[in-house]
Amino acid sequence: MNRPTLSLIAGVAALAAVTGFAVLNAPQTPGTDTAKAAAELPVERTSLLCPAPSTSDLAETTYTSFTPVTKGTRSDGKAELRAATGGTGKQDKAGKPVLEPKEPGTPVTGDASGGDSPALVGTAEGRFAPGWTVQATTKVTAGTGRGLQGVNCTAPDTEFWFPGASTAADRTDYVHLTNPDDSAAVVDIELYGEDGALETNIPDGITVRPHSTEPVLLSTLVDEKQTDVTVHVTVRSGRVGAAVQALDDKLGGDWIAAAADPASGLVLPGIPEDATAVRLIAFTPGGADADLKLQLASPTGLISPAGNETLHVKSGMTSAVDLGDITRGEAGSVVLTPTDRSVPVVAALRVVRGKGADQETAFIPATRPVGTRASVAENTAKGSALSLTAPTATAQVKVTASAGSGGGTAASKTYTIKKGTTQRIELPAPAGLKGTYALTVETVSGGPVHGSRTLTAAQGDVPAFTVQALPDDRGTVEVPAAEEDLSVLQK
Known part of the structure; x- marks a missing residue:
């Protein structure tokens, strides 16, 4: 959840710090604007944090x-992931990168x-920085939590x-906090129930x-046992990476990524077509x-599920509703829009596949649009599915399957996603694929x-x-146009 938006002054100051004397030239004549448009340039450094x-x-x-x-x-450039070693100084670089x-x-x-x-702390620079994903x-x-867990x-x-x-008693949920910096971070955790x-x-x-990293067991923070809780993590000083590991005694488990x-x-995209139970959890932090x-x-358009056409979310309280097997054998996405006034909301889906003792759980938080570009790694030849949703207008997207980690040639294909639909994409296949690939x-x-x-x-049967x-990888950033002006050194 990077926030790259900078004021013009802050942007110029940042450029000046890099170049030593870069400044924006003021218009030479009143009424004549010579300012240049901001350029879209690749980011030059990216940090990523992986929880234990x-x-x-x-x-x-x-x-x-x-x-x-x-x-x-x-x-030039490089990227590497190393163990979060802890300590009070700079990260120990003695070990080999993972x-x-x-x-x-x-x-x-x-x-x-x-x-x-x-936990791992990663940095990518130069040509490895824009769009880096792990x-x-x-x-x-x-x-507890048996199954497949991905983050x-x-x-x-x-x-x-x-x-x-x-x-709840049958859940073991941790919020993992990872600090990449040379100074300690102080973090507040707020929990909101029904x-x-x-x-x-x-x-x-x-x-x-x-x-270092700090896993915090949520059930030790409060006395109440609640089925649905919204976790709000805020940092008083420093910065951290955060993710919630949700482990169930019977229903498997997965990571909950931060919601938009x-x-x-x-928009909560990509419910698998064979989901047997879907639960929507929502919270509004406003007044x-x-x-x-x-x-x-759905693949054919927007549908209002019978009995769940609307959702009322009380201020400051976590609301949840069971949607059952809402997809009815077809991939789908949940779209939430205000019925009247606009009130900010956060939301996620808990999705279950399987039946009886052979059930497994995953989570789909509300997410930002793909935007210019987004990537996801570790796809396999038969075990990967991509779902795309165009909630408000028809769109065209280009999907590229990279070369494999062990060999192969990248392949691309363009798709049209109609307004109000979710499409499960037939993925382009890298030629001669060996290993896993990225999309x-x-x-x-x-x-x-x-x-x-x-x-x-x-x-087995699970x-x-x-x-x-x-979400958009934010691999580029707007940089205000600037020119060298050595006269500033004489003022």
Whole structure:
């Protein structure tokens, strides 16, 4: 949840700090504007944080790093992921990187086993920075949270929302906080249940040491056992990466990624077609209740599910509604829009596949549009599905399957997503694929598109799966035009 928007003054100041004497030239003649338009340039540095994957001795984790090829980047650069070692000084660089990509456009993978794998801190520079993404996928064959758990490593930030967490007796939910910096971060965690804010036992916040991670068990923060909880993470000082690991005694588990910032309209994309149970969790942080129109974007258009056409969300309280097998055998997405006045809301879906003792869970938070470009790594030849939704207007998108981590040739195809529909895309196949590959989605024309990728893997009779959203990678940034003016050094 980067926030790249800068004021003009801040942007100029940042440029001046880099060049030493870059300034914007004022118009030479009154009424004559010679200012140049801002340029879209690739970002030159990206940070990502991966939470510790599991405490289970049975866990098998794969990390996959990918950077799409971006025009206009520098010819040099590097990317690497290292263990979050803790300590009070700069990160210990003695150990070898867990991952160290060699070329943009080709994924690279690494593995970890057992419950002692650390959190990772990653940095990409130069040609590896724009659109850098890292996927961590963990297979757990037995015990609480058994199944497939997947998470996109996140950029550090100062605020996160997680609808869909729980403090119920059959859930073991942790919020993982990872600090990439040289100084400690102080973090507040607020929990909101069905009746409002829950009293926690951390009034002074949680201190996360430099280059370290802190997993916090939510059920230890409050006395109340609640099925549906919204977690709000804010940072008093410093910055962190945050993700919630939601583990169920019977229904498997997965990571809950941070939801899109509070907004009056939301899209929760990519419910698998064989989902047997879908639960919507929503929360409004504002001072007013929210009344929302609830629709399913199906392959043929928007549908109002019978009995759940609207949702009322009380201010400051977590609301939840069971939607059952809403997709009816077809991939779909939930679209929320205000029925009257606009009130900001955050939301997520808990999705279940399977029946009886063979059920597995994943989470789909509301997500930002794909925008210019978005990528997701670690796709397999048979276990990957991509769903794209165009909620307000027909759009064209280009989907590229990268070369494989072990070899192969990239392939691309353009698709049209009709207004109000969700389409499960037949993925372009990399020629001669070996290993796993990355998917990159680019908006070509039309309205906003929201997307998610589902990974599936059979674990006996358990339909193990995990879902990751594809928000804009923000691989470019607007830079105000500037010119050297040595005269400033003489003033």
